[in-house]
Amino acid sequence: xxxxxxxxxxxxxxxxxxxxxxxxxxxxxxxxxxxxxxxxxxxxxxxxxxxxxxxxxxxxxxxxxxxxxxxxxxxxxxxxxxxxxxxxxxxxxxxxxxxxxxxxxxxxxxxxxxxxxxxxxxxxxxxxxxxxxxxxxxxxxxxxxxxxxxxxxxxxxxxx
Numbered sequence: 001x002x003x004x005x006x007x008x009x010x011x012x013x014x015x016x017x018x019x020x021x022x023x024x025x026x027x028x029x030x031x032x033x034x035x036x037x038x039x040x041x042x043x044x045x046x047x048x049x050x051x052x053x054x055x056x057x058x059x060x061x062x063x064x065x066x067x068x069x070x071x072x073x074x075x076x077x078x079x080x081x082x083x084x085x086x087x088x089x090x091x092x093x094x095x096x097x098x099x100x101x102x103x104x105x106x107x108x109x110x111x112x113x114x115x116x117x118x119x120x121x122x123x124x125x126x127x128x129x130x131x132x133x134x135x136x137x138x139x140x141x142x143x144x145x146x147x148x149x150x151x152x153x154x155x156x157x158x159x160x
Contacts, residue, residue, distance in 0.1 A: 036087070043088040051095060065102045068157060072108045072148050079112030080141065083119045104152030111144035 014022040063071045084092075093106045116137050117124060124133040152158040 039085070040087060043085070044091075047088060047092050047095075051092075059096065059099050059101065063096070063101045063105050065100075065157060068102055068104055068152065071102070071105045072145075072152075075105045075109035076112045076116075076141070076144060076148065079109040079144075080116040080137075081118045082113055083117075084113060086114065089113055102152070102157045103155040104148050104157045107151035108144060108148035111147050112141060115140035115144055 011022070011026075014025070062074060065071075089110055093101075093110055097103070097106060118137070121133055121137065124136070128136070149158065153160065
């Protein structure tokens, strides 16, 4: 809620401090935004279609708090094999949260999505070698599970 007014105030401050540099920065930001806009719109449409076609009942059944550890494991596996940019993932998680998916499950999904790379494994393997790529992915998966459990504890979805 405070983010947009805060950014606007900082932009105004920057404008008064150095108009030329601020103008250049805004111009660069606008160009970059316009460059990613087609991909963003494409992914937004795709995610919207999937969420429209997948019934809420299905989401609630497989990613619900009733079977939170199974749902967390399913979400972490989906996150591990999916390749999606962060600017799509986080709004998607907001939508899933509104549909009743627990924070622990969303944490597992986003953390594995960002840290574990099943689809990028061939590239990793070529740069780092098989052993390092496997170890990195396994450690990343373990860390993602620890983060998910900590999130579940923090939000009171699971107890010690």
